[in-house]
Amino acid sequence: EAAVTQSPRSKVAVTGGKVTLSCHQTNNHDYMYWYRQDTGHGLRLIHYSYVADSTEKGDIPDGYKASRPSQENFSLILELASLSQTAVYFCASSDGTGGGTQYFGPGTRLLVL
Amino acid sequence: LAKTTQPPSMEAYEGQEVNVSCSHTNIATSEYIYWYRQVPHQGPQFIIQGYKDYVVNEVASLFISADRKLSTLSLPWVSLRDAAVYYCIVTLNAGAKLTFGGGTRLTVRP
Numbered sequence: 001e002a003a004v005t006q007s008p009r010s011k012v013a014v015t016g017g018k019v020t021l022s023c024h025q026t027n028n029h030d031y032m033y034w035y036r037q038d039t040g041h042g043l044r045l046i047h048y049s050y051v052a053d054s055t056e057k058g059d060i061p062d063g064y065k066a067s068r069p070s071q072e073n074f075s076l077i078l079e080l081a082s083l084s085q086t087a088v089y090f091c092a093s094s095d096g097t098g099g100g101t102q103y104f105g106p107g108t109r110l111l112v113l
Numbered sequence: 114l115a116k117t118t119q120p121p122s123m124e125a126y127e128g129q130e131v132n133v134s135c136s137h138t139n140i141a142t143s144e145y146i147y148w149y150r151q152v153p154h155q156g157p158q159f160i161i162q163g164y165k166d167y168v169v170n171e172v173a174s175l176f177i178s179a180d181r182k183l184s185t186l187s188l189p190w191v192s193l194r195d196a197a198v199y200y201c202i203v204t205l206n207a208g209a210k211l212t213f214g215g216g217t218r219l220t221v222r223p
Contacts, residue, residue, distance in 0.1 A: 048210065099147075103159070
C-alpha cells in the first residue's frame with residue numbers, strides 16, 4: 001500500500017508567522033495533493049501537483065502556496081498564518097491513472113494562535 | 114462535477130450488514146463513483162470504486178443503479194472498527210480531484 005508521511009504531525013503557530021508543512025511519498029506517484037479539514041467537515045482541496053516543479057490551484061488556494069521540488073516531496077506554505085487556517089491538513093498521492101484512488105497521510109494538526 | 118447526497122448518519126449493531134446510499138443525479142458519463150472512509154484522527158482511506166453495475170472487493174461491495182444516479186455501499190458484518198465517516202465521491206478517472214461532502218457517520222454499537 002502507498003506510504004505517505006507528513007511532518008510535523010502537529011504544530012502551534014503564531015498569527016502572521018510562516019508555516020511549512022511537509023509531505024513525502026515513496027511510491028513513485030505523479031500526483032500529490034494538499035487538503036484541509038475543519039472540524040466536523042469534509043476535506044477541501046488547496047493545491048495539487050502532477051509533476052515535479054509544477055503546482056496547480058485547488059478549490060481554496062488563497063493564503064497558501066505549494067512547492068513540489070521532487071516527485072517524492074510536496075510542501076504547503078503559509079506565508080502569513082491566520083487564525084482561520086487552524087485545521088487539520090492532509091496530504092495525498094495517486095498515480096494519476098488510478099483516477100480518484102488517492103492515498104492519504106496521517107494529517108498535520110495546525111493550531112494558529 | 115456531480116454533487117452527491119448521503120444520509121448524515123446511520124447506526125448499526127455489530128454483525129449487521131450496513132448499506133449506505135448515495136445519490137448523484139447529475140453524474141456525467143465520464144465520471145466514476147468512489148467511496149472512502151475516515152476514522153477519527155486519520156486520513157481518508159479508499160474503499161471501493163465503480164462505474165456501473167456491481168463491484169465487490171475484500172472489504173465491501175458497491176451496487177450502482179442502471180441509470181447511475183444512485184449507488185449503495187454495502188458493508189457485511191460490521192464491527193466496531195467500521196465506525197467511521199463514509200464519503201461518496203463522484204469524479205473523473207484520470208488525474209482526478211476529490212470533492213468531499215459531509216459524508217455519512219456510521220455508529221456501530223456492540
